[in-house]
Amino acid sequence: MKNKLKRFLRPADLIAAAAVLAAAGLLALLGGTDGATAEIIVGRQTVETVDLTAVREPYTIALDNGVTVAVEPGAISFCASGCPNQLCVRAGKLTKAGESAACLPNETLIRVTGRARNAPDALTG
Amino acid sequence: MMNEKRKKLTKLAVAAMLAAAALAMSFFETTLTAGLPLPPGVKPGFSNIAVLFACASLGLPSALSVAAVKAGFTLLTAGPTASLLSLCGGLLSVLAMYFLLQIKHRRLSYAGVSALSAVAHNLGQLAAASALVGSALYLSWLPVLLLSGVGFGLLTGVILNAVMPALAKLKLFR
Amino acid sequence: MKSNRLFRAAALLCAALTLCGALTGCAATYEERTAFAMGSVLTARLYAPKEDADLLFDRITEKVNAADACLSATDPSSEISAVNAKGSANASAFTRKTLGDMVMLCNMLNGTLDVTVGAVTQLWGFSTDHPRLPSEEELRAAQETVGLERLLIDDVNGTIVLGPGQKIDPGAFGKGVALDEARDALQSKAYSAVVSFGGSVLLFGTPKKGKSWTVGVRDPFSGPNDYFASLSLTPDKPDYTGFVATSGSYEKQFTEDGVVYHHILSPLTGYPVETDLVSVTVYATSGINSDALSTACFINGLNGETLRWLNSFGAEAVFVYQNKEYYVTDGLKDAFTLTDDSFTLKTYEE
Numbered sequence: 001m002k003n004k005l006k007r008f009l010r011p012a013d014l015i016a017a018a019a020v021l022a023a024a025g026l027l028a029l030l031g032g033t034d035g036a037t038a039e040i041i042v043g044r045q046t047v048e049t050v051d052l053t054a055v056r057e058p059y060t061i062a063l064d065n066g067v068t069v070a071v072e073p074g075a076i077s078f079c080a081s082g083c084p085n086q087l088c089v090r091a092g093k094l095t096k097a098g099e100s101a102a103c104l105p106n107e108t109l110i111r112v113t114g115r116a117r118n119a120p121d122a123l124t125g
Numbered sequence: 126m127m128n129e130k131r132k133k134l135t136k137l138a139v140a141a142m143l144a145a146a147a148l149a150m151s152f153f154e155t156t157l158t159a160g161l162p163l164p165p166g167v168k169p170g171f172s173n174i175a176v177l178f179a180c181a182s183l184g185l186p187s188a189l190s191v192a193a194v195k196a197g198f199t200l201l202t203a204g205p206t207a208s209l210l211s212l213c214g215g216l217l218s219v220l221a222m223y224f225l226l227q228i229k230h231r232r233l234s235y236a237g238v239s240a241l242s243a244v245a246h247n248l249g250q251l252a253a254a255s256a257l258v259g260s261a262l263y264l265s266w267l268p269v270l271l272l273s274g275v276g277f278g279l280l281t282g283v284i285l286n287a288v289m290p291a292l293a294k295l296k297l298f299r
Numbered sequence: 300m301k302s303n304r305l306f307r308a309a310a311l312l313c314a315a316l317t318l319c320g321a322l323t324g325c326a327a328t329y330e331e332r333t334a335f336a337m338g339s340v341l342t343a344r345l346y347a348p349k350e351d352a353d354l355l356f357d358r359i360t361e362k363v364n365a366a367d368a369c370l371s372a373t374d375p376s377s378e379i380s381a382v383n384a385k386g387s388a389n390a391s392a393f394t395r396k397t398l399g400d401m402v403m404l405c406n407m408l409n410g411t412l413d414v415t416v417g418a419v420t421q422l423w424g425f426s427t428d429h430p431r432l433p434s435e436e437e438l439r440a441a442q443e444t445v446g447l448e449r450l451l452i453d454d455v456n457g458t459i460v461l462g463p464g465q466k467i468d469p470g471a472f473g474k475g476v477a478l479d480e481a482r483d484a485l486q487s488k489a490y491s492a493v494v495s496f497g498g499s500v501l502l503f504g505t506p507k508k509g510k511s512w513t514v515g516v517r518d519p520f521s522g523p524n525d526y527f528a529s530l531s532l533t534p535d536k537p538d539y540t541g542f543v544a545t546s547g548s549y550e551k552q553f554t555e556d557g558v559v560y561h562h563i564l565s566p567l568t569g570y571p572v573e574t575d576l577v578s579v580t581v582y583a584t585s586g587i588n589s590d591a592l593s594t595a596c597f598i599n600g601l602n603g604e605t606l607r608w609l610n611s612f613g614a615e616a617v618f619v620y621q622n623k624e625y626y627v628t629d630g631l632k633d634a635f636t637l638t639d640d641s642f643t644l645k646t647y648e649e
Contacts, residue, residue, distance in 0.1 A: 008286045009279075013237030017275045020244055024271035036266065044334045044360075053266055073257075084428035091523060099524040100340075107335040120529050121344065121493045122500040124580055125517020125545040 038076040038094070040069055041109040050076065052112070065106045076110055078103060140187040143179045144194040147172035151195065167273040170243055173281045176215070177239055178292070180222045188219045206257065210250045217249030218242040235289065239282025244274035332356040337367045337477060338426075339497025346506065347490035355488060362480035363496070369394040370469045370476060372417060373426050379467050383417060387460040395452050395459065397587075401472050402447055404591045408608060410447075411595045413566035417466025418444045425551045425562035426470070432555045438569045440464075445566060474499045475544060475590025482540050482586065498550075499590060502534050502541040511634075512541075518639060519549050519577040519619055527639040528617070530631065532582060544589040546597040547578035547619075563597055572598045575621050582631060583614035592616070601626055603649050620645060 040048040040061065048061060050071050058072035060079060067088075070079035075095045078088040081103045088103035098119045100111035150171040158168060172195060180188035192215030200208035222242040225233060233241075247270040330352035334341045343359055345352040369391060371377040379398075381388040390398075401414045418441040420426075422433040433441075441464075449462025461467070469476070478501040481494050491504030493512060502512045511533040515526030534541035548561035548571070565572045579596040583589035592614050599605045601618050606628065609616055615631035624645035627635045 008234075008283045009236050010232060010234045012232035013234055013240065013279065013282070016233060016237045017240050017279055020240070020271055020275045024268040024275075027271070028268040041333050044332075073254075094524070096524075101523070102335075102340045104335065104338055104340070109333055109335075109340055120513040120515035120526065121506065122495045122502075122512070122543075123498070123515045123517060123524070123526055124500050124543045125498050125519070125523075125526070125547055125578060 037113050038071070039109075039111055039113055040076075041111070043107050052076065063108065065108065067103055067106050067108045069110060076112065077101070078108075078110065081106060081108075136183055136187060140179060140183055140190060143175045143183075143187075144191045147175035147191055147195050148198050150175060151198075164269060164273075167269065169277045169280065170246065171281055171284075173218070173239060173243060173246070173278070174285050174288075176219060177222055177235060177242065177282070177285055180219060181226055181235070185219070185223045188222065189216070192216060192219050209257070210253050213253035214246040214248075214250035218246035221245035234282070235285045236279050236282030239285065240275050240278030243278025243281070244271055247271065247274040334360045336360060336363045336496075337371065337473065338373070339474070340495075341497075342495045343481075344493045345490055346492060346504070347488065351488060351490065355484065355490065355492070358484040358487070359481045359494065362484045363477045366393075366397075366477045366480045367473075370397060370473055372420075372466075372468050372470065379469060382459045382461060383466045386463070386465070387458060389457055390459045392457070395454060395457070397472075397476055398459065398467070398469075399452050400587060401469060401591075402450065402452070404472070404587065405447055407611075408591065408595045408599075409604070410566060411599050412471050412591055413445055413447060414467055414469060414472070415445050415447055415450055415461075415465050416564065416566050416569075417468035418464060419564060419566075419569045420468045420470065421466060423560075423562070423564065430551070430553045430560070430562075432560060442569045445569075471546075471594040472587050472591055475542065475586035475588070478542055478586035478590075482538075486538070498545055499586070500543040501586060502532055502543070504539050505533060514543050515638075516580050516617055516619075517545065517547065517578070519547055520623070527619075527642050528625070528635060528637045530580075530582065530617070531634045531636065541582060541584065542586045542589040543580060543582050544586070544593045545578055545580040546593040548574075548597075549577060563594060565598055574598075574600055576600060576618060577621050578619045580617040580619075581609070581614050582616070583612055588612050588614060601645075601647060606649070618645070 036051060036053045038050045038052055039046050040063070042063060042065060047063065052071070052074050055071055055073045058070065061069045061071060063069065066082045067078065068080040070077050075093040077093040078091065078101060081088050083103055083105040088101055088108070091101035094101060094110060094112050097112050097114035100109060102109045154169055154171050176188055176191050179191045193212070196208050196212035196215055199211040222238055225231070225238045225241060251267060251270055329344050329346045330349055332343050332345065332352065341360065341363060343356050345355055347355060367374065367377070369378045372379055372383065374380060378388070378390045378394045382390060398414065405412045405414055419438065422437055422441050424430045444462060444464040444466065446462060449465055451460040453460060474496050478494060478496055478499055481501055482503065485492055485503045489504070491506055494501040498517070500514055506512060511531045514530045514532060516528045516530060517523070518525040518527040530543070532541050532543070546563060548563055551562035552559055554560070561571045563572055564570065574597070576597055579593050581589045581593040581596060583592060592609065592612060595608065596605050596616055596618070609628060615628045617631065617635065618626040623642045625642050626645040626647050
């Protein structure tokens with residue numbers, strides 16, 4: 001036992017590490033997601049980018065156009081807007097890569113960037 | 126030769142020391158990485174050395190208690206959420222270690238065991254985080270955590286490989 | 300011997316690392332751009348280098364905004380609004396030609412669509428913040444103004460002349476026309492692209508050689524990001540463009556006295572169409588066709604006449620019903636993948 005421990009690394013260690021790395025690579029390929037960040041777009045300008053995985057406590061972002069966006073760990077949503085129909089607020093929380101919601105009267109869009117696995121290129125409806 | 130009672134007492138004392146060492150190492154780690162731009166959830170996990178040593182020389186119950194003490198410490202310093210994550214990660218990681226150390230004719234050294242248990246630790250944390258938030262969003266983080274688990278796990282394992290002869294010389298259990 | 304094995308293991312580790320690096324590096328290279336136009340979100344995913352993507356997206360938004368400046372029924376400064384306000388006004392060649400296309404489509408669709416229903420749609424106010432149920436008298440009066448035969452497109456004098464009280468509503472065509480304009484912008488450069496415009500989609504080229512686009516069909520019973528099926532589409536010769544549009548009663552509606560009124564009005568009655576359909580999605584070779592056909596199919600329902608229309612335009616469709624049944628036309632069956640098992644296939648025999 002003592003003898004074996006003198007070696008810092010054994011081939012089997014590296015093989016195990018390689019297996020996990022290969023799994024990580026495969027996941028990165030299959031997952032292909034980048035669903036960790038969200039963007040807030042007003043007009044054509046991206047006014048804010050939020051790393052949703054780094055969010056620890058919920059907070060809100062008040063935009064200049066009167067729209068308020070809520071951010072919490074892993075999710076983003078409209079929480080208040082001066083628009084009459086409140087469709088944006090009713091769209092609820094966005095969590096998955098590629099999801100988006102818009103407040104049309106205020107020309108404000110929030111979306112989770114990236115594409116979930118097998119996500120379609122576009123949505124109709 | 127030593128009697129059963131003394132053996133038990135020694136075990137308890139060593140486990141307590143290891144728990145203290147684990148806390149010291151995680152504190153040391155936070156000061157060490159404070160300035161580094163590490164991605165969220167990625168950390169070296171030096172306290173893994175103490176847990177792994179506990180698992181290898183004292184057995185499963187002692188290793189679990191060291192992990193639990195660590196989670197309790199996190200409760201005091203970083204709050205309940207972080208503590209729960211630490212507990213889930215620690216539990217899974219100890220179980221992985223124990224399982225790997227049980228294998229007869231094991232070809233893995235502590236480095237391999239440490240790497241795989243670090244991966245298990247990260248998986249446990251990730252699962253707990255995803256369950257807490259109620260979304261699978263954090264799964265996109267999986268490759269990064271696998272990568273960091275393997276890297277830092279190998280590192281801490283190599284450290285344990287290196288200090289093991291010295292620790293053996295202490296003849297803690299004789 | 301032992302070091303040899305260690306060496307081999309290290310080589311394996313390096314290989315795994317390289318694999319990881321390569322896999323993260325080879326993500327699809329497209330640029331995504333977003334703008335607001337015609338009260339909808341316009342998103343383009345362009346498989347082009349950054350500079351070209353910026354240039355193309357500028358052109359697309361210019362084209363779409365130009366079309367809106369001609370055809371919008373809600374923007375009071377548009378050409379159509381001027382015609383609607385005065386009953387007769389000068390109009391650009393683009394407006395006259397596009398209105399002519401709309402009239403032709405209305406005729407081919409047997410009056411299921413009518414571009415002169417503006418007076419009726421204004422009464423309902425679905426494009427305003429306060430839609431309401433009009434009285435029967437109001438509706439009867441407005442219905443009197445509807446009729447393609449009273450609309451005159453005068454190319455000699457460059458004017459559009461309406462019948463008394465008549466108003467134009469290009470609502471069933473507008474987004475489609477805008478996407479046709481976007482297609483013109485894309486054709487200047489041969490980059491593949493997907494342009495989404497408030498639920499209508501333009502597909503140009505293919506995402507990769509030999510690969511097809513997937514377009515999710517919205518789940519009418521769930522949120523705007525949810526789909527119940529996907530279509531795998533490969534735009535074909537001659538111009539490698541495909542257009543998908545959906546008409547759904549869930550888009551705009553209001554409830555009064557417990558009755559739900561949706562925005563798809565029948566030109567014959569002036570009331571929302573009574574149907575067990577919730578949405579119709581149409582895949583066609585032009586934007587205006589896909590847009591008009593999706594509305595016409597919704598109004599006319601699934602029957603022999605509807606299928607003949609689709610056939611004559613070389614278009615395919617997906618019909619979705621309130622009881623979660625769906626029907627897919629023959630040409631789209633292979634492209635269709637159900638992703639939500641709670642929907643069931645409707646049996647239809649002509």
